[in-house]
Structures are given as C-alpha cells and as structure tokens.
Amino acid sequence: MTLIATESLTKTYGGRVTALADLTVSVEPGIIGLVGANGAGKSTLIKILLGLLPPTSGRVSVLGLDPTTAPAAVRARVGYMPEHDALPPDLSAAELVTHLGRISGLPRTVARERASEALRHVGLYEERYRPVGGYSTGMKQRVKLAQALVHDPDLLLLDEPTNGLDPAGRDAMLALIQRIGTEFGISVLVCSHLLGEVERICDTLVAIDGGRLLRADRIAAMTSATDVLAVEVSEGTDDLAARLAALDLPVAREGRLLLVPLADDATYDLILGAVAELDLPLHRLDQRRHRVAELFATREPSHV
Amino acid sequence: MSEPTGVIHDIGYQRYTGPRLGRRHVFGALYLHGLRTVFGLGRTAKAKIFPWLVVGIVTLVAAGITAVRSQIGEVVMTYAQFADSMSWLVIFFVAVAAPELVSRDLRSGVLPLYFSRPLPRDDYPLAKLLALVSAIWLLLGGPQLVMFLGAAFTTDKGMSGVWDELLDLLPGLLYAGLWAAVFASIGLLVASLTGKRAFAAGGIVAVFLMTTPIVGTLSILPSRTINELAFLASPSTLVGGVGTWALGDLLVPEGRGGGVPIGDFGPVYGVAAVLLVAACVALLLLRYRKVAAR
Incomplete structure (x- = not known):
C-alpha cells in the first residue's frame, strides 16, 4: 500500500x-x-x-x-x-x-x-x-x-x-x-x-x-557505499598515509583526517598495527557512514 | 503455559480497535468542555473566582427579591425585569468568559491541534458559542427559577397560583435566552479577533458601553421616529426593545412606567436582533475559516 x-x-x-x-x-x-x-x-x-x-x-x-x-x-x-x-x-x-x-x-x-x-x-x-x-x-x-x-x-x-x-x-x-x-x-x-x-x-x-x-x-x-574509518593522528599524518597505502588500503585525505574504506574488522587491525609500528600518537579512530548530505552537496549551492 | 501472575510487564504499545465516536459526540465533548471553562471548572482556583462571584450576586439578588415579595406580597421585579436589571453584570461576565473560551486558544496556538482532528471547521466556534449562550442563560435563568420556587411555595391561590407563576416564568426564561444569544454572539466574535485576553475583554466592554451614548444622543434628537429607533444602536437597549415589544406587560407591568419607548417599531427591533445574531455568527464562522487554514 x-x-x-x-x-x-x-x-x-x-x-x-x-x-x-x-x-x-x-x-x-x-x-x-x-x-x-x-x-x-x-x-x-x-x-x-x-x-x-x-x-x-x-x-x-x-x-x-x-x-x-x-x-x-x-x-x-x-x-x-x-x-x-x-x-x-x-x-x-x-x-x-x-x-x-x-x-x-x-x-x-x-x-x-x-x-x-x-x-x-x-x-x-x-x-x-x-x-x-x-x-x-x-x-x-x-x-x-x-x-x-x-x-x-x-x-x-x-x-x-x-x-x-x-x-x-x-x-x-x-x-x-x-x-x-x-x-x-x-x-x-x-x-x-x-x-x-x-x-x-x-x-x-x-x-x-x-x-x-x-x-x-x-x-x-542512497548510502549503498561502504562505511569508512576516519583516522586522526597528532603528527606524522603523511607517514601513516604512505604506510597504509603500502598495505594496499585506498587512503583518502580530508584535512587532518585519513579516510579508509572499512572492508571488515581486519581493517581496524591493519590501521592500529601501522600506527603502533610508526609509534604515532593516535588521536581518534572511528567509523563513519556516508552522509546523505554528500548526495545533495553538489545540488544545493545552485539555489543559493 | 500461562504467565505467572504478580509480575509487572511492559505491555508495550497497544493498538486501539474500539469505537470512534461521531461528530455529535465530539461536538458534545467540546461544548461541555467550553461550559466547564466558563465557570472555571477543572481549572485553577483563580479562574473560578469571577464567574462564581457573579453567580453569587445574581442568586443573592433573586433570593432578596423573593424574600421581599413573600413578606410584603408585592412583586418587586418581574422575571423579565430581573434579566434586564442584571444586564450590566452579564456584560462583565461575557467580557471575562468569552476571552477565556476563544482568546486563550488563539494565543497558545492550540488550534492546529483541534483542526488536525476530524472536527469540522465550523464545529469549533459553534460549540464555543453554544457553551457561552448556555452559560449566560443559566446565569439569568437559574435565579429566575429561585424566584419562581419562592413564589410558588408562598402563593395563596393554590395550584392556579403556581400555574400563573409558571406562565410568567417561561417568557422570562425565553427573554433570558435572547439576552444570552445577543451577548454571547457579539462577545465571542470580538474575543475571537485577538489572542490577548485583556484586549478582548476591553473590546467587549467597549462594544456594549460605548454604544450607549449613541442611543442617548439619538433619543434626544427632535424627531420622534429617530427617538423611537434610537435603541437599535446599542445591543442592550436593542434587547430591551425586543422585550418591550414581545413581552409587553410581562416586562413592564401596567401603570409602572419604564420599559423602552419604541412606539410601533417593535417588529423592526425583533428583525434587528435576529439579523445582529445571524451576522455575528456568520462573521465568527468566517473568522475561523481563516484561522483554521493557518
């Protein structure tokens, strides 16, 4: 109905x-x-x-x-x-x-x-x-x-x-x-x-x-894309990005954040391992859904 | 296996499959709620003070009249005269009750909650109007009943005396109904225009009191026709005029003078009163058509 x-x-x-x-x-x-x-x-x-x-x-x-x-x-x-x-x-x-x-x-x-x-x-x-x-x-x-x-x-x-x-x-x-x-x-x-x-x-x-x-x-x-993990370290962001890329993880930069698509729980381990190996101060690591807002982001400015 | 007793369960949300009452019941619920509101029932103590003060005064006056009549055997006031002489009190009663009925709803924004329910748009103002008419009628009719009971128990003519008294009472109650219809429809219309109760009360008193000087001016103009039509200009004198025409000596006992000198224009007063009430109701419904769509 x-x-x-x-x-x-x-x-x-x-x-x-x-x-x-x-x-x-x-x-x-x-x-x-x-x-x-x-x-x-x-x-x-x-x-x-x-x-x-x-x-x-x-x-x-x-x-x-x-x-x-x-x-x-x-x-x-x-x-x-x-x-x-x-x-x-x-x-x-x-x-x-x-x-x-x-x-x-x-x-x-x-x-x-x-x-x-x-x-x-x-x-x-x-x-x-x-x-x-x-x-x-x-x-x-x-x-x-x-x-x-x-x-x-x-x-x-x-x-x-x-x-x-x-x-x-x-x-x-x-x-x-x-x-x-x-x-x-x-x-x-x-x-x-x-x-x-x-x-x-x-x-x-x-x-x-x-x-x-x-x-x-x-x-x-609208949100069929997979979830992403947002990683933030206080320093050495570039080093971590390079390291993660070396681990075959498609990393994207967003300001001070690194975004890594979440394939399964192993992704967490890989990231944590990389951070530990480089001995970087981890600021945060959290899961983020694709925001629906991103779907409208390209359209909304045209009405302003 | 049955559940053990004595255990409190969260039974969760229950769907309702019982009866849903129709328009008549909903109208009745709204009407009764309005009538209770006028007398401050189910509200704070503060809201009860004024209406019950007025009720107390009119009942006391009626009791006094009855007592005097039973002692000296003279009719101090007829039933219709009683309604007339209480008109000032009724004006203030309306000035408090009408804003209580409609202005507060306008101000608190509760109306969308009414109009989003299966309540026909016109039923809301009509139920409120009927509640106010009933309240005023009870206010004037109740004391008349006290006077009737007093007269009926002290009559020395037996059952025929009671019957005569009843024949006097019924037109008196009808006349009280006319007062109620005119005052309620004007009062509610004025109150429905503003959400501020003080403004509404002031507006109602103004409509009733400010029109009186116009009557005074018209009635001293050097034209008998204008003099006799002058009482159309104010709601209170208009009602008085209709009473003089329709009730005649029931309102003004022979040889007592008073009343409203309307000459032969009685029917004009009757038609004017009906038109006035009809116009007020029409404007009230129109007003709520606009409010409902907001």
Whole structure:
C-alpha cells in the first residue's frame, strides 16, 4: 500500500508565492524523512496532507484517501505534531491529551486511559498532572507528540519535532520516533531542515527545495557505499598515509583526517598495527557512514 | 503455559480497535468542555473566582427579591425585569468568559491541534458559542427559577397560583435566552479577533458601553421616529426593545412606567436582533475559516 502519493501537486499563495511546484512523489509505509531548508514547502505539504489547505492543482492521497474530498476520514487516521508552541499553559498534560483524545472521537474513559498510555510512552509519568506552563521545552515536545499519538493513528506527521531541543533531547526524541515507527507499527513522516538528523532514523528520504522535489528514495539506496574509518593522528599524518597505502588500503585525505574504506574488522587491525609500528600518537579512530548530505552537496549551492 | 501472575510487564504499545465516536459526540465533548471553562471548572482556583462571584450576586439578588415579595406580597421585579436589571453584570461576565473560551486558544496556538482532528471547521466556534449562550442563560435563568420556587411555595391561590407563576416564568426564561444569544454572539466574535485576553475583554466592554451614548444622543434628537429607533444602536437597549415589544406587560407591568419607548417599531427591533445574531455568527464562522487554514 502506498502511504502518501502526490501527483503534480502545486500550491501557490495569492497567485504569486509558490510553495509547492509540480511535486510528484510516492512513498511506502515506514519512517519517512522530509527534508528541506526553511521555506522549502514542508509545512505547506503537511497542511495539504491534512486537508487544511486545498492544493492549487494536482492530486494527493494519504493512506489511500483524498484529503481534499474526505478530510475528516484522513484526519481520523493521522496524528499531527505542529512545529510551534501549541499547548495551553494552565492545563495539565493529562487533561489536555485526554480532551484532545475525545475530540478525536474516543469515548471518555478510553480517552483518559489512552492519554496516560501515550504520555507514558513518550516518557512523562507523574509530571503529567502538573500544568504544562511549567514544563521544559523537551517535555512540551513530548506532550505534543503524545497528543498526536493518543487516538492511535496509522500515520504521524511530525513538523520539526527536535526544534529547540538540546543534543541529548534531540537524541531522545529521535530514538522515540524510531521506536514509534518500528515497534508501534505506525508510519511516521518527520519534517526537518537538518538532514543529518533524520537520516539516522528514516528508511525513506524525501528532499524538497523551493517547492520542488530534489530526490526521493529508500535511504539504503542512497548510502549503498561502504562505511569508512576516519583516522586522526597528532603528527606524522603523511607517514601513516604512505604506510597504509603500502598495505594496499585506498587512503583518502580530508584535512587532518585519513579516510579508509572499512572492508571488515581486519581493517581496524591493519590501521592500529601501522600506527603502533610508526609509534604515532593516535588521536581518534572511528567509523563513519556516508552522509546523505554528500548526495545533495553538489545540488544545493545552485539555489543559493 | 500461562504467565505467572504478580509480575509487572511492559505491555508495550497497544493498538486501539474500539469505537470512534461521531461528530455529535465530539461536538458534545467540546461544548461541555467550553461550559466547564466558563465557570472555571477543572481549572485553577483563580479562574473560578469571577464567574462564581457573579453567580453569587445574581442568586443573592433573586433570593432578596423573593424574600421581599413573600413578606410584603408585592412583586418587586418581574422575571423579565430581573434579566434586564442584571444586564450590566452579564456584560462583565461575557467580557471575562468569552476571552477565556476563544482568546486563550488563539494565543497558545492550540488550534492546529483541534483542526488536525476530524472536527469540522465550523464545529469549533459553534460549540464555543453554544457553551457561552448556555452559560449566560443559566446565569439569568437559574435565579429566575429561585424566584419562581419562592413564589410558588408562598402563593395563596393554590395550584392556579403556581400555574400563573409558571406562565410568567417561561417568557422570562425565553427573554433570558435572547439576552444570552445577543451577548454571547457579539462577545465571542470580538474575543475571537485577538489572542490577548485583556484586549478582548476591553473590546467587549467597549462594544456594549460605548454604544450607549449613541442611543442617548439619538433619543434626544427632535424627531420622534429617530427617538423611537434610537435603541437599535446599542445591543442592550436593542434587547430591551425586543422585550418591550414581545413581552409587553410581562416586562413592564401596567401603570409602572419604564420599559423602552419604541412606539410601533417593535417588529423592526425583533428583525434587528435576529439579523445582529445571524451576522455575528456568520462573521465568527468566517473568522475561523481563516484561522483554521493557518
């Protein structure tokens, strides 16, 4: 089943500002990353998927339904986490999520049960009875995620879920999203302007820029190249490069780093052996995936 | 083999396969939530002070009227007059309740969470409006019920006295409904324009109070027609005019004077009140069409 499909989707505001231009994309269930710079049209696309904005032209379908003609049916099966602050400060998280669960059509007692469950899944326990106004940004983001989850949707639309979070908070949020996508069996569309962030958890990546599709593909297809090891020594970088080349390892220089493709675990031993033999101070040795960013690196400057 | 009992398991995420209620229930949930909000139920103690102060005052006034009537046997105030004389209090009640209902939602940005759910766009403002209308009606109707009960238990004409009293009460409750509809629709429309509660409250009071001098000016102009139509200019006097026309001596007992001198323009007042409420509701829905797409 196709999760989301658009066909020549175009949205212009007032006939002048083009938010989406001839966007044709189709994605399968899973965790989908929607990346693009600010103003690339991500939020507009989400609003069209929710049936809140009518597209200027083109077709769109979500979970096999058309949000322009059956918005209520789509929204009943979709959970939405907005980008901006969206929580009334004087209500407690438990009350708010329960209330919103009822607005999604859950019976009263079910709404209360599922609200505590959803809050527990996002990691809010006793705090949920306190007014939201006193929460940290990380807790507020969790409440926003819980309210999107309370009515058990088949698809979550998350608009910049890591906004305003510190590095630890970002990691926790991303881990949570990954868990929702894999363990809970709910498809997730994660919007972000940070490619490095979403590429860690997505299985499909859709990149848009200026309302146009840059690329949409399974992430496995994008990062099919093997992993590389990054080696940094405090001195004697050239000597080490020569030594590794002599060991038939295809070494590449990147600033102070030496990049060596990782064939198997033996590669580690070869590098460590070479460093020990030359008696060089090893600064670091770590594994690096090919960044998806490299795939866009050549295209992005053309739009600046 | 069954699992041993007494062990706490992390049961993980549970999919929901139970019923999902339809539009009517969702509307009801939103309406009830609004009604509770107006009276500060389920909120902080601070939010309860003002609404219950107003409720206390109107109930006290009604109890006082009932007590005086039972002692000296004279009708101090008819049911409809009671609604009229409480209008100032109702204005302040609306000025606090309407921003509480809609402005705070605008400000906190919670609306996208409503409109991304299967809630039809117009249901949100309509549920809020209905909640405010009900709240004002309860505010004016409750004390009327107190007055009725007082009169019914002290009547010396038996069941026919109770029946007469009931026939007086029902138009009074209808009149309270008119007050509620007019004040709620104007108040909610004004409050929906801003997310700042203080501005919204000020705006509502201004709409009701600033229009009164216009009525005053028009009613002393040297033209009888203008004088008699002057009361259209302010919502409170407009409602008074409709009451004078529709209720007649129920609002103003014979020989007591008062009321609103509207001459033969009664139907005009009736039509104007209906148009005013309809226009406010239409503008409110229009306003939320714009808000929902944001």
